[in-house]
Amino acid sequence: MKKIFSRPKSLKRAVFHYCPGCGHSVVHRLICEVIDELGLQDKTIGVPPPGCSVFAYHYFDVDMAESAHGRGAAVATGIKRAYPEIIAFTYQGDGDLAGIGTAETIHAANRGENITSIFINNAVYGMTGGQMAPTTLKGMKTTTTPYGRDKILEGHPIKMSEILALVEGAVYIERVALSSPANVRKAKAAIKKAFQVQMDGLGFAMVEILSPCPTNWKMTSVQAWQWVDEEMAKEFPPGVIKDITAKKDAS
Amino acid sequence: MAKVLMDGNSAVGEAAIRAGCQCYFGYPITPQNELTEYMATHLSRRKGCTFIQAESEVAAINMVYGASLVGARAMTSSSSPGISLKQEGISYLAACELPAVIVNMSRGGPGLGSIVAAQSDYFQATRGGGHGDYRTIVLAPSSVQEIADLTHRAFDLSDKYKVPVMILGDGVLGQMKEPVEFKHEAPTELPIRSGALRGAKGRPSKIVKTFTSNPAELEEINWGLFRRYQLIKKEETTYETFLTEDAQLVVVAFGIAARIAKGAIRTLRTEGLKVGLMRPITLWPFPDEAIQELAKTVNYFLVFEMNMGQMLEDVQLALAGRGEVAFYGRPGGVIPIPSEVGRVIARLYYQKGLK
Numbered sequence: 001m002k003k004i005f006s007r008p009k010s011l012k013r014a015v016f017h018y019c020p021g022c023g024h025s026v027v028h029r030l031i032c033e034v035i036d037e038l039g040l041q042d043k044t045i046g047v048p049p050p051g052c053s054v055f056a057y058h059y060f061d062v063d064m065a066e067s068a069h070g071r072g073a074a075v076a077t078g079i080k081r082a083y084p085e086i087i088a089f090t091y092q093g094d095g096d097l098a099g100i101g102t103a104e105t106i107h108a109a110n111r112g113e114n115i116t117s118i119f120i121n122n123a124v125y126g127m128t129g130g131q132m133a134p135t136t137l138k139g140m141k142t143t144t145t146p147y148g149r150d151k152i153l154e155g156h157p158i159k160m161s162e163i164l165a166l167v168e169g170a171v172y173i174e175r176v177a178l179s180s181p182a183n184v185r186k187a188k189a190a191i192k193k194a195f196q197v198q199m200d201g202l203g204f205a206m207v208e209i210l211s212p213c214p215t216n217w218k219m220t221s222v223q224a225w226q227w228v229d230e231e232m233a234k235e236f237p238p239g240v241i242k243d244i245t246a247k248k249d250a251s
Numbered sequence: 252m253a254k255v256l257m258d259g260n261s262a263v264g265e266a267a268i269r270a271g272c273q274c275y276f277g278y279p280i281t282p283q284n285e286l287t288e289y290m291a292t293h294l295s296r297r298k299g300c301t302f303i304q305a306e307s308e309v310a311a312i313n314m315v316y317g318a319s320l321v322g323a324r325a326m327t328s329s330s331s332p333g334i335s336l337k338q339e340g341i342s343y344l345a346a347c348e349l350p351a352v353i354v355n356m357s358r359g360g361p362g363l364g365s366i367v368a369a370q371s372d373y374f375q376a377t378r379g380g381g382h383g384d385y386r387t388i389v390l391a392p393s394s395v396q397e398i399a400d401l402t403h404r405a406f407d408l409s410d411k412y413k414v415p416v417m418i419l420g421d422g423v424l425g426q427m428k429e430p431v432e433f434k435h436e437a438p439t440e441l442p443i444r445s446g447a448l449r450g451a452k453g454r455p456s457k458i459v460k461t462f463t464s465n466p467a468e469l470e471e472i473n474w475g476l477f478r479r480y481q482l483i484k485k486e487e488t489t490y491e492t493f494l495t496e497d498a499q500l501v502v503v504a505f506g507i508a509a510r511i512a513k514g515a516i517r518t519l520r521t522e523g524l525k526v527g528l529m530r531p532i533t534l535w536p537f538p539d540e541a542i543q544e545l546a547k548t549v550n551y552f553l554v555f556e557m558n559m560g561q562m563l564e565d566v567q568l569a570l571a572g573r574g575e576v577a578f579y580g581r582p583g584g585v586i587p588i589p590s591e592v593g594r595v596i597a598r599l600y601y602q603k604g605l606k
Contacts, residue, residue: 041451042450042451042452042453043450043452044450045320045321045448045450047317050462054462057458057460060456061451061456062450062451062456063448063449063450063451063456063457063458064456064457064458064459064460065317065320065347065448065458065459065460066343066347066458066459066460066461066462067313067316068313068316068339068340068343071309071310071313071316071340074305074309074310074311074313074314074316074317075313075314075316075317075320076317077303077310077314077317078274078276078313078314078315078316078317078318078319078320078321078325079317079318079320079321079448080317081274081301081303081314081317081318082273082274082301082317082318082321082322082323082325083321083322083323083449086321086449086450088317103306103307103309103310104306104309104310104313106306107305107306107310111303
């Protein structure tokens with residue numbers, strides 16, 4: 001019988017600690033599939049963040065180095081500049097990339113650092129128990145916005161992909177949503193392109209992934225995946241936000 | 252090679268390049284800008300080397316962390332307020348057992364303080380500085396020549412023990428020009444630390460991490476660090492003594508303050524006062540055994556610092572009641588001249604009936 005589906009080689013044989021319905025395990029698998037397909041398992045360093053995915057290094061069978069909160073893009077910059085032959089990717093949440101690490105992210109992009117950032121946007125701080133994230137939707141209840149996020153008091157959901165699109169060194173920015181099998185396939189294609197951009201030495205690439213957090217959203221898995229499509233995608237429209245890779249290729 | 256006239260900041264840069272420093276990440280702050288500028292001019296165009304003016308001190312230290320992960324010799328520098336910002340990264344470097352050299356050309360504080368030399372970062376430098384139970388080796392030069400020598404030593408120590416090493420200078424040392432001789436040529440090939448993360452080629456994948464949900468595991472990590480710190484203390488403690496053989500009173504001072512005290516002591520010696528100097532070169536590990544040894548023949552110690560008494564506590568801990576300890580300090584960036592320090596030493600000398 002022909003084998004048509006198996007565990008990616010670069011995904012360790014370990015049981016995910018993530019909650020049922022969480023997007024992290026799906027994205028981990030997608031990244032591992034991409035690493036396998038591009039033949040990068042022995043030439044990649046991944047930089048996971050603090051937060052739920054701090055344990056990403058238990059799942060990725062590539063070299064992994066933990067980063068301080070928000071500093072992934074700076075750490076990856078150091079890795080890549082000191083060892084340009086390596087493929088460096090960061091794996092960051094919304095508090096990490098869009099909150100405490102905005103400066104590191106924007107400036108790494110602006111320098112056109114040849115790194116890949118995978119940005120998980122689930123609109124909450126997950127591991128700490130569901131506090132407001134920079135990307136929390138207006139009106140959304142979290143443990144620190146118990147009356148719903150009020151734009152007057154707490155500001156607006158920040159749109160990092162659109163911000164980064166304005167930064168000249170960023171060459172490829174796409175937002176995808178984990179909300180259906182078809183969209184998961186789109187997410188994989190975007191991740192693959194973001195790694196390919198780095199392999200081609202074109203500059204900074206980021207994929208923002210709208211990702212369900214059923215536990216902190218207090219929903220069932222199915223509800224959470226629907227909520228990504230029905231609510232999150234309205235505030236954060238999926239699609240290619242910026243792609244100047246063709247121009248870069250030619251130049 | 253022949254001696255050249257150079258400021259302390261530039262001397263750090265030149266010595267670092269000759270020590271095989273591959274990456275420098277910095278952020279402008281006075282009084283250490285000459286170092287960042289030196290690296291921009293002299294490191295950035297070297298084959299395989301990287302210079303980045305980072306967006307912040309926080310980013311700079313985390314770039315150092317990244318470069319160190321893959322085995323490169325990496326350095327950052329700043330002055331007091333910027334060193335505070337780097338503490339997060341230094342704690343992670345210590346936890347991950349990653350080498351790095353951090354230069355603090357310290358200035359007056361607290362807060363934004365001033366841009367002139369001070370020694371008020373002694374506590375921060377010698378007590379770890381960031382969160383958690385760790386130490387960094389702290390080297391305190393007192394001349395431009397010693398800056399060059401200790402910069403080279405800093406990289407070697409950092410690689411040998413896999414700990415971050417801090418060079419604690421100050422605004423005077425960074426700015427002043429002196430003749431300096433560099434004793435090493437730059438390596439033809441950049442050193443890459445063995446065992447670094449270089450991709451899982453021909454070996455299983457590796458993890459560099461600090462987080463664990465198991466307190467017993469973290470306790471083991473801390474025990475491991477502690478044992479290494481004990482070894483460092485045994486092997487690497489360094490100090491200078493000056494005219495202490497027959498001294499009845501010994502001044503304990505480090506860095507530029509020791510230089511000032513030395514001038515005062517020379518003058519007092521011509522007047523017949525038996526005074527000497529103990530200058531810790533490693534502030535951590537602190538030379539407490541050497542001070543205890545001195546206390547066998549010396550009853551009176553005067554700690555002189557350009558702060559309000561930080562190393563003083565280490566001297567008191569070392570002496571544990573043996574001998575009398577007095578203190579003279581000038582905080583806030585005021586730089587005393589040798590005659591002022593000399594008057595303090597002489598007053599104490601006569602008060603104690605020494606002669």
